[in-house]
Amino acid sequence: xxxxxxxxxxxxxxxxxxxxxxxxxxxxxxxxxxxxxxxxxxxxxxxxxxxxxxxxxxxxxxxxxxxxxxxxxxxxxxxxxxxxxxxxxxxxxxxxxxxxxxxxxxxxxxxxxxxxxxxxxxxxxxxxxxxxxxxxxxxxxxxxxxxxxxxxxxxxxxxxxxxxxxxxxxxxxxxxxxxxxxxxxxxxxxxxxxxxxxxxxxxxxxxxxxxxxxxxxxxxxxxxxxxxxxxx
Amino acid sequence: xxxxxxxxxxxxxxxxxxxxxxxxxxxxxxxxxxxxxxxxxxxxxxxxxxxxxxxxxxxxxxxxxxxxxxxxxxxxxxxxxxxxxxxxxxxxxxxxxxxxxxxxxxxxxxxxxxxxxxxxxxxxxxxxxxxxxxxxxxxxxxxxxxxxxxxxxxxxxxxxxxxxxxxxxxxxxxxxxxxxxxxxxxxxxxxxxxxxxxxxxxxxxxxxxxxxxxxxxxxxxxxxxxxxxxxx
DNA sequence: TAAAAGTAATGATAATTGTCATATAAATTG
DNA sequence: CAATTTATATGACAATTATCATTACTTTTA
Numbered sequence: 001x002x003x004x005x006x007x008x009x010x011x012x013x014x015x016x017x018x019x020x021x022x023x024x025x026x027x028x029x030x031x032x033x034x035x036x037x038x039x040x041x042x043x044x045x046x047x048x049x050x051x052x053x054x055x056x057x058x059x060x061x062x063x064x065x066x067x068x069x070x071x072x073x074x075x076x077x078x079x080x081x082x083x084x085x086x087x088x089x090x091x092x093x094x095x096x097x098x099x100x101x102x103x104x105x106x107x108x109x110x111x112x113x114x115x116x117x118x119x120x121x122x123x124x125x126x127x128x129x130x131x132x133x134x135x136x137x138x139x140x141x142x143x144x145x146x147x148x149x150x151x152x153x154x155x156x157x158x159x160x161x162x163x164x165x166x167x168x169x170x171x172x173x174x175x176x177x178x179x180x181x182x183x184x185x186x187x188x189x190x191x192x193x194x195x196x197x198x199x200x201x202x203x204x205x206x207x208x209x210x211x212x213x214x215x216x217x218x219x220x221x222x223x224x225x226x227x228x229x230x231x232x
Numbered sequence: 233x234x235x236x237x238x239x240x241x242x243x244x245x246x247x248x249x250x251x252x253x254x255x256x257x258x259x260x261x262x263x264x265x266x267x268x269x270x271x272x273x274x275x276x277x278x279x280x281x282x283x284x285x286x287x288x289x290x291x292x293x294x295x296x297x298x299x300x301x302x303x304x305x306x307x308x309x310x311x312x313x314x315x316x317x318x319x320x321x322x323x324x325x326x327x328x329x330x331x332x333x334x335x336x337x338x339x340x341x342x343x344x345x346x347x348x349x350x351x352x353x354x355x356x357x358x359x360x361x362x363x364x365x366x367x368x369x370x371x372x373x374x375x376x377x378x379x380x381x382x383x384x385x386x387x388x389x390x391x392x393x394x395x396x397x398x399x400x401x402x403x404x405x406x407x408x409x410x411x412x413x414x415x416x417x418x419x420x421x422x423x424x425x426x427x428x429x430x431x432x433x434x435x436x437x438x439x440x441x442x443x444x445x446x447x448x449x450x451x452x453x454x455x456x457x458x459x460x461x462x463x464x
Numbered sequence: 465t466a467a468a469a470g471t472a473a474t475g476a477t478a479a480t481t482g483t484c485a486t487a488t489a490a491a492t493t494g
Numbered sequence: 495c496a497a498t499t500t501a502t503a504t505g506a507c508a509a510t511t512a513t514c515a516t517t518a519c520t521t522t523t524a
Contacts, residue, residue, distance in 0.1 A: 069377070071385035072464045079377050094363075095370040100377060124359050131326075131355070134366055138327040141373045145301070145311050145332060148380045152425030153303035156511070185472060193384030195512050200473060216520085217472090232304045388481070417502060427482050432503060448490080449501090 009033060015059035015112070018085030020132035028122060036112045041065075047088065047103040047111060054099050056115040058088035063109030064171065064181060067101040068190065078191040079144065081106075081181070083171065090133060091140075093119065106182065151193050154232070159192040160202050162231035164212065168221055178218035241265060247291035247344070250317030252364035260354060268344045273297075279320060279335040279343060286331050288347040290320035295341030296403065296413060299333040300422065310423040311376065313338075313413070315403065322365060323372075325351065338414065383425050386464070391424040392434050394463035396444065400453055410450035 010016055010033045016024070024032070041047055041063070048054050050069060060082060067080040067088075079101055082088055092099045093116050123130045150159060164179070171181040183191070189199035203219070206212045211227055213220040221227060242265040247253055256264070273279055273295070280286050282301060292314060299312040299320075311333055314320055324331045325348050355362045382391060396411070403413040415423070421431035435451070438444045443459055445452040453459060 069381045071381055073385055075385055077381045077384050079380060091370045091373055094366050095374065096367075097374075100374050123363070127356050130362055130366075134326050134362075134369070135328075137366070137369055137373060138323045141323055141369060141376060142327065142329075142332050144373060144376045144380060148311060148376060148383060149301045149303055149309045151380060151384050152309050153305055153307055155509095196471095197473085197513080198511055201511095204473070428501095429483080429503085430481060433481095436503070 010036070013059070013061060013112075014085045015061060015087070019059070019087045020129055020136055021059070021087070023126055023128035023132050024122065028126065032114055032118060035118050036114050038110065038112050041105045041109040041111060043105050043107050045105050047105065047109070048099050049102040050100065051098045054089040054092050056113055057090055057093055057119050058103075059112040059114065060084050060086050060088060061110040061112060063111075064106045065103050065109060066106055066187065067103050069101050076187075076190045077193060078187060079147075080140070081170070081191075087136070090137060094133075094137075106187075156192060156194045156198055157202055157205075158231055159194075160188075160199065160206070161211075161227045163188070163192050164219065164221055165224070165227055165231060173220075174218075176218070176220070178215075178220045182217065184217075242268070245291070245293060245344075246317045247293060247319065251291070251319045252361055252368055253291070253319070255358055255360035255364050256354065260358065264346055264350060267350050268346050270342065270344050273337045273341040273343060275337050275339050277337050279337065279341070280331050281334040282332065283330045286321040286324050288345055289322055289325055289351050290335075291344040291346065292316050292318050292320060293342035293344060295343075296338045297335050297341060298338055298419065299335050301333050308419075308422045309425060310419060311379075312372070313402070313423075319368070322369060326365075326369075338419075388424060388426045388430055389434055389437075390463055391426075392420075392431065392438070393443075393459045395420070395424050396451065396453055397456070397459055397463060405452075406450075408450070408452070410447075410452045414449065416449075 010029045011026070015021055016029065021029075021032075036059075038061075039047075047058055047065060062084045064081060064083045065088070066078045067082060068076045068078045070076055082103070088103055088111070089099065123133065150162065154162070167179050167181050167183075171179065174180050185200050185203070186196045188203075189196040192199065203212065203214060206227075207214045209226075211221075211223045211230075213222050242248060242261045243258070248256070248261065253261075253264075268291075270293075279290055279297060294316045296313060296315045297320070298310045299314060300308045300310045302308055314335070320335055320343070321331065355365065382394065386394070399411050399413050399415075403411065406412050417432050417435070418428045420435075421428040424431065435444065435446060438459075439446045441458075443453075443455045443462075445454050
């Protein structure tokens with residue numbers, strides 16, 4: 001009865017729908033349900049940090065987190081954002097290395113932890129699963145390469161426009177039209193790779209030009225066409 | 233007899249020694265030897281270009297190439313360098329997408345092409361091979377993330393020092409002590425993500441400070457300690 | 465609710481980096 | 495080998511971006 005309960009939970013889980021785990025059959029899901037542990041993470045808290053040994057994979061059931069790295073000058077570069085339905089920690093598990101990036105909650109989160117042994121077992125016995133995992137990581141690699149080229153070749157203004165569009169496209173907007181994802185100015189600066197003040201200044205410029213609207217912490221994209229033109 | 237000949241060639245191949253292919257057994261190597269095609273690429277020529285459909289994987293038998301992407305402003309960002317012993321085109325093969333980056337020879341190269349069907353077959357039947365491939369791609373992902381943070385957070389001067397050290401550590405030096413890999417100033421600028429003139433200027437500065445020595449196209453690293461300190 | 469702490473906004477200024485022009489050196493070609 | 499092209503180097507200047515200082519606004523905490 002307890003097993004059925006857990007199994008049903010994993011079966012209906014958003015992570016199962018969206019991630020590599022969709023290749024798992026009922027038996028395999030049952031095994032996960034039996035070994036997984038759930039955790040709640042509060043906004044601002046880490047799931048794991050750079051250098052931690054992560055002996056498994058985290059499934060994001062709800063919430064959003066940032067994957068970032070502290071650089072020598074003390075600034076936090078956000079490499080990637082992760083939302084519900086995705087897995088976390090796959091790379092360091094496969095490479096058998098400590099985490100290269102910190103994962104910190106941007107809102108309250110629910111995550112499930114699946115131990116490494118379980119995942120590696122599926123990797124060996126379920127080709128569709130390993131192929132899915134592989135494709136996910138390849139997708140990450142492409143995204144990161146493109147991000148690298150963008151940071152390297154675009155101006156801060158272009159990157160800000162690009163990032164605002166990215167945030168709306170990937171995390172949606174609230175009923176009032178503002179970006180759903182809540183980033184501080186410092187975090188937004190960390191995403192585009194610039195100083196906080198430069199980021200704030202450009203947001204003000206965009207605001208004055210009517211491209212966006214700022215009300216408190218909320219950002220509303222007003223002129224997508226022009227933003228897209230700036231972003232290239 | 234012909235098969236034995238080819239098999240022996242693949243068995244002794246540097247790519248077999250160094251890449252994911254080391255997991256293949258004699259039978260599997262024989263199959264590769266039978267289906268592979270070899271090619272010579274001259275310096276400056278592409279193996280494939282951004283957008284090309286690459287229906288397999290290239291083994292680099294000799295030579296070095298750059299993986300780069302043309303950005304909107306016409307500059308070529310070098311994302312990665314690849315040398316003998318490595319595989320090329322794995323990501324786009326697995327993602328089933330056109331190449332995201334161009335691969336262009338920096339010196340004359342010898343490459344072997346292995347069709348996709350063959351590789352995917354090994355992927356399904358040889359767990360060690362798929363694990364190796366996975367680890368390679370995970371390694372690439374880590375490297376690219378770190379490169380991203382470096383480009384985003386370090387100054388051009390820091391990145392130049394870092395890149396010069398990287399080039400010496402990974403591609404060695406000639407008998408006269410100069411960097412073995414031959415990059416034009418434009419390419420070096422494309423690696424560190426800056427304008428060609430800025431790159432040239434900083435090389436001159438490093439030269440005047442005695443950190444490096446420039447003689448023609450050759451670059452000799454003279455003061456590794458100081459270069460490392462600059463690179464952080 | 466008032467004080468404190470943190471976050472956002474803006475000005476002033478400095479440092480970094482890019483662009484354009486031009487000179488010099490090296491490589492290629494007829 | 496001279497002529498042409500290409501790559502490297504440098505100067506002058508402009509644009510972008512960072513840093514530091516200050517103020518205004520929000521949120522948290524006592």
